[in-house]
Amino acid sequence: MDKTIELVNSVKDIQAMPSVIVRVLNVMKKPTVSMKELGDIVMYDQSLTVKMLALVNSAYYGFSQQISSINIALSLLGMVKVKNIIVAVAMKPMMSGAGDKELWKHSIRVAAGCEYLAKLTNIMDADEAFIAGFIHDIGKMVLNIANPKMYEKVMEIVHNGECDILDAEKKYFDSDHVRTGSLLAKRWQLPILLANIVSYHHTPSLSSIPVPCNLVCTVDKLVQENFNSGLLDKDFLKTMSIDMEDVEDLRKAIMQKAELLIAELT
Numbered sequence: 626m627d628k629t630i631e632l633v634n635s636v637k638d639i640q641a642m643p644s645v646i647v648r649v650l651n652v653m654k655k656p657t658v659s660m661k662e663l664g665d666i667v668m669y670d671q672s673l674t675v676k677m678l679a680l681v682n683s684a685y686y687g688f689s690q691q692i693s694s695i696n697i698a699l700s701l702l703g704m705v706k707v708k709n710i711i712v713a714v715a716m717k718p719m720m721s722g723a724g725d726k727e728l729w730k731h732s733i734r735v736a737a738g739c740e741y742l743a744k745l746t747n748i749m750d751a752d753e754a755f756i757a758g759f760i761h762d763i764g765k766m767v768l769n770i771a772n773p774k775m776y777e778k779v780m781e782i783v784h785n786g787e788c789d790i791l792d793a794e795k796k797y798f799d800s801d802h803v804r805t806g807s808l809l810a811k812r813w814q815l816p817i818l819l820a821n822i823v824s825y826h827h828t829p830s831l832s833s834i835p836v837p838c839n840l841v842c843t844v845d846k847l848v849q850e851n852f853n854s855g856l857l858d859k860d861f862l863k864t865m866s867i868d869m870e871d872v873e874d875l876r877k878a879i880m881q882k883a884e885l886l887i888a889e890l891t
Contacts, residue, residue: 628799633808636770642813643715645670649708663707664699676714676890677707685885705752709736713759714890720766728769730887731848732759737883738844742875746865749837757822760815761841764806764823768798784851791827803827829861839864847876848883 641647645666652662667673674695681698682691692698699707713733720729739758743751769776779793787793794801806823815823821832822841829838839861846856854872862868867875 629804629808632767632771632798632800632805633812636767638770639719639766639809643719645673645715646712649711653704653708658704660696660699660704663704664696667699667707667711668695673711673714677702677710680710680886680889683885683889685882685889703752706755709752709755709759710890712756716759717890728762728765732762733887733890734848734880734883735759735761735841735844737886738848738879739840741879741882742840742844742865746867748840748865753818754837754840757819757837758841758844760819761822761826761845762802762806763809764802764804767805767809768794768800768802772798786851829858844879847872847879852876 648666649663652658652666655662667677677695677698678692680686681688681701686702688701692701702710713736716732717729720732736755736757736759739754740751743749743754765776768779775797779790779797782788782796783790783793788796791801791803803824803826807820810820810823818834818837821834822838825832825835825838826841826845829835829842832838839858843857843861846852854869857869857872859869862872
């Protein structure tokens with residue numbers, strides 16, 4: 626059996642997408658969907674209700690008035706933002722499996738960074754950018770849950786600069802998070818945009834929709850602890866009208882924005 630298929634098959638905990646996400650995505654597929662339908666899903670989930678109210682009252686969105694009604698909160702945020710928050714909250718236990726909370730935090734940082742850059746540059750829809758950034762590393766869940774101790778070794782040699790993440794994963798797992806993520810994206814029947822992000826966030830030029838993949842790739846590098854500006858695609862930065870001398874300030878702004886969101890969702 627192909628090693629990637631074997632790895633994904635071995636992880637029973639992530640064979641199915643969380644049910645609340647399935648319900649939300651099914652509702653959002655309807656030609657006409659009311660905020661009440663989305664609200665009903667949120668209101669019957671205590672954790673989601675609390676997180677939604679905390680977030681709508683946080684500095685991340687910066688609304689002027691205090692919001693205590695979930696219906697008002699949902700209408701202020703809008704359907705797509707509500708969907709994105711539900712996905713982020715529902716995926717947290719899965720991404721934090723085997724004690725690796727850093728994967729979820731990294732995904733939130735990339736999501737917040739993609740949203741921020743999309744708003745700044747108008748390179749793509751900001752709400753789509755958020756979910757694209759959040760979902761990009763789902764393949765790491767497979768590897769981490771399949772063998773957490775081995776994945777610790779992967780992260781250790783990457784952190785020490787011995788090799789990049791994909792080479793390290795191939796060394797220990799005979800697969801990598803792009804391959805496992807791509808298979809998971811197919812099984813979950815993710816939309817084409819998200820499936821492309823999962824498959825090509827390390828190789829955007831190979832994607833049929835390179836701009837979103839490039840955006841995720843750029844932010845993924847920007848939020849790394851051992852950030853190296855030399856790894857950024859200068860041509861893509863130029864496309865977004867971003868100068869290299871502004872990159873450090875951009876990184877700082879993204880990290881501040883992301884930490885606000887992490888604080889509200891934890």
